[in-house]
Amino acid sequence: MLKAELRKKYMQKRRALSVDEAFLLSQKILNHFLDYFKPEKGQKVHVFIPIKKFNEVDTRIFIDAFLEKGIRVFVPKVVADDLISVEITENTVFETSSWGISEPVSNEDSGELHFxxxxxxxxxxxxxxxxxxxxxxxxxxxxxxxxxxxKKIGANYFNPDESIDDVWENDIPVDYLVTPTEVLSFFSGVE
Incomplete structure (x- = not known):
């Protein structure tokens, strides 16, 4: 299928999930992530903050779990059409962007390149x-x-069941996909 068709189909599937269903599925995704990757204190995780109106995977529970374990957490922020990476702590102050995303008030890019x-x-x-x-x-x-x-890791409520027909040359795939039922590896590098 084409990306536009898949985008429409999976937005509808995601919207069909109740708040409770989405939260339970998010917890299962988090548990699979923790069991499979076993992140440790001092490691660095860059994790998106969910857009509530799009019913995205609730990564706020991921952030809480990471901070509790002493894992360094970085979140994306769009500044002047660029995606920067801001390190956060339990004391970080957030605001809602024009996209409806909770973002750190700080526009200071961490400069971190290895996560x-x-x-x-x-x-x-x-x-x-x-x-x-x-x-x-x-x-x-x-x-x-x-x-x-x-390691680039997708987090999704749904397992793959169809191919994307219009992959572009500059598209960069994820190395892993974590769903409520499994972790899939597409990683071709040396670990």
Missing amino acids: DFVITPLLYCDHKGNRVGYGKGFYDGFFQSISAAS
Whole structure:
């Protein structure tokens, strides 16, 4: 299927989830992530903050779990059409952006280029790690700027069941996909 068709289909599927269903599925995704990757104190995780109106995976519970374990947490923020990475703590002050995203008030880019894990928002991911997002290309640009050793991980309510027919040359796939039922690996590098 084409990205536009998949985007529409999976937005509808996501909207059909109740708040309680989405939260339970998010907890299962978090548990699979923790069991599979076993993040440790001092590691660095870049994780998106969910857009509530799009019923995204609730990564706020991920952030709480990471901070509790002493894992360094970085979140994305769009500043002047660029995606920067802001390190946060329990005391970080947030505001709601024009996109409806809770973001740190700070516009200070951490400058960090190596993350142990980059948890990436997506609407759909196929069996090769190709992803469908909102079509803005922020994460393709971000992936190009960070260390190739950073594990790129999609978090999604749904398992892949169809191919993306219009993958572009500059599209960068994720290395893993974490769903409520499993963790899929597309990683071809040396771990």
